[in-house]
Amino acid sequence: MEKSNKGVQLVGFWVSPFVHRVKWGMKLKGIEFEYIEEDIFNRSPLLSHLNPITGKVPVLVHDGKSLPESSIILEYLDEIWSHAPLLALDAYHRAEDRFWARFADEKVLESTWLTLCSKGENQERAVKVAIGHLETLEEKLRGRRFFGGDTIGHVDLMMGFIAYMLPVWEEVATVTIFDASKFPNLAAWKSSFVNHPAIKGDFPSKDEMFTYFQWRREVYLQMI
Ligand SMILES: N[C@@H](CCC(=O)N[C@@H](CS)C(=O)NCC(=O)O)C(=O)O
Structure with missing residues (x-):
């Protein structure tokens, strides 16, 4: 069963190529999400909390759990919302x-x-x-x-x-x-x-x- 789109947030920075990948992946899959703009030069407490290891964007938040790293986020999207697959099937x-x-x-x-x-x-x-x-x-x-x-x-x-x-x-x-x-x-x-x-x-x-x-x-x- 597909997971609901409820509680999906993306923390990003307007010009980040890493963030855009994730945005496009969500669009391709029709996943609705709330976008939260971050100032990467003046990291917010929210970002430090969501991604304490690298402090970088993008960070995906799904069902209250956070995940960094654009390629890993894209793979996660594919696993949870398996329609319109991004990775090859075999x-x-x-x-x-x-x-x-x-x-x-x-x-x-x-x-x-x-x-x-x-x-x-x-x-x-x-x-x-x-x-x-x-x-x-x-x-x-x-x-x-x-x-x-x-x-x-x-x-x-x-x-x-x-x-x-x-x-x-x-x-x-x-x-x-x-x-x-x-x-x-x-x-x-x-x-x-x-x-x-x-x-x-x-x-x-x-x-x-x-x-x-x-x-x-x-x-x-x-x-x-
Ligand atoms: N390998 C990471 C790279 C992410 C990255 O470098 N993000 C930059 C924005 S383009 C960032 O958050 N920089 C802030 C910092 O280094 O503190 C990914 O693919 O998500």
């Missing part, structure tokens, strides 16, 4: 999805974020590494609309920042990583992703992201 492909979910964070996000927080030779190195990871994704998407096939799923949500946030990072950092002419499969995926009904328009405006990430870059560069 064990092998589900394990593969988890591999690519980890690749999204540990390789793609990490290297692209580094291009925003660096300059000079360090930035050039980071750009090369990031482009290498996009090449891997380009190959993975050959003959597929989404990472799992025809339907949007867990890996797409994990990679979603590439579609709407990476272009802003590139502009702020004045680098080119995602050249659509070099990555046609990824460009087609980006278009399918941002135009999907559950995703379309459900991310911060380009201008707001630009201002925010410009500030983040300045702060990082001052620390070097």
Whole structure:
């Protein structure tokens, strides 16, 4: 029996790519939830209480119990609200999805974020590494609309920042990583992703992201 949507809350931060994954997952499953905006630079007692270990968002609250970590939250949503599955249904492909979910964070996000927080030779190195990871994704998407096939799923949500946030990072950092002419499969995926009904328009405006990430870059560069 499906669990009720009662008592579902998501604690987030407006520009967090990790929070957006979870929001989209809930939308895809039709789960109603209350959204609670957090100031990650001035953590509230609520967040410290809900996620005392890392203090990060997103945090899902369901039936009074809290859960951090975006990919783990997405897996939890799949277990509790099993309709409209995000992960593949068979064990092998589900394990593969988890591999690519980890690749999204540990390789793609990490290297692209580094291009925003660096300059000079360090930035050039980071750009090369990031482009290498996009090449891997380009190959993975050959003959597929989404990472799992025809339907949007867990890996797409994990990679979603590439579609709407990476272009802003590139502009702020004045680098080119995602050249659509070099990555046609990824460009087609980006278009399918941002135009999907559950995703379309459900991310911060380009201008707001630009201002925010410009500030983040300045702060990082001052620390070097
Ligand atoms: N691996 C975590 C990353 C979450 C994360 O880094 N969240 C950032 C916001 S984008 C945060 O809460 N930062 C506050 C802090 O580090 O104190 C996930 O996937 O949920």
